[in-house]
Amino acid sequence: MNISQFLFVLFCLNGVIGLLFYVVMYKKRKLFTDRFGMVMAMVGSGILSFNLAMMLFFMFPFNLGTLAIISTMVGGGIGILYGALTRFQSLLAGFSQGSLGAIMGTMFGAVVENPALCGLPAAYFIDVEQHMMLFSLFGTGLVISTFGLLFYSLRV
């Protein structure tokens, strides 16, 4: 399998998980307290925008500025969507955490793709593609485990 196809499949998987989470939370939004809404918006938008920004950086060959603008808009949009379920307090928390996660994800993707940015040794240039696949798999695992914890919190 080609690496761009692999990344595209994982990217779609992340998007589907985020959308599913939004639909489930939208149905149950009457049950939330303020505090749970804030924590939910922070946790969900932070990890999801981190992973999406990292994979956007791997997928598209633009320069760093353009990608940072695109992924920050995507991350902030995710944070606003999740936060708008309850109150304005949670909207602010979700927006800050989502845009922060997107900027961090762009930086992380830049370091993985070009290890000389952080002064890492030259041995990393040999298998950059393998590192890209490993990190996107690891990020998808983190997204799945985080949303598993969030779904579980509906039962607690």
Added chain:
Amino acid sequence: MIMGNLGFLLYGNLVLIVILYLYLYKIRKIIGFQLGMNISMLVGGFGAIATGVLLIYQFPLKFVIVTMITAVIGMLIGAIFGALFDYQTLLTGYINGLMMGMMAPMVGAAANNSVLFLLFIEVVFLFSLVLVFLSAKNT
């Protein structure tokens, strides 16, 4: 001298975190959730930063595996400290430890084995533990 003994430093950090956990476990009933949220964020984040910088100084050729291990350690420290109080502090500590743990090896690799930076990180870590101790004592 300090570069030869990074393992002992990591072990010392871990022991300090365990001692703080045991102290907080004894008085967890009188700490409210607001303070609990901030405690789990602070300890998870700075524990992950100190662990990540120490690990990337020790193994500069294994960036990938060090990043994964540090993210998992940060997640665990934040979640264990958050689990003292309730489920939402667990989630907050988890996400903060995860983010800090992802970033820490990058900072450590960019610092190019400078001893001054390591000392600064250690001092900030110890200072944050002292702050947590004082704020939990005076609550």
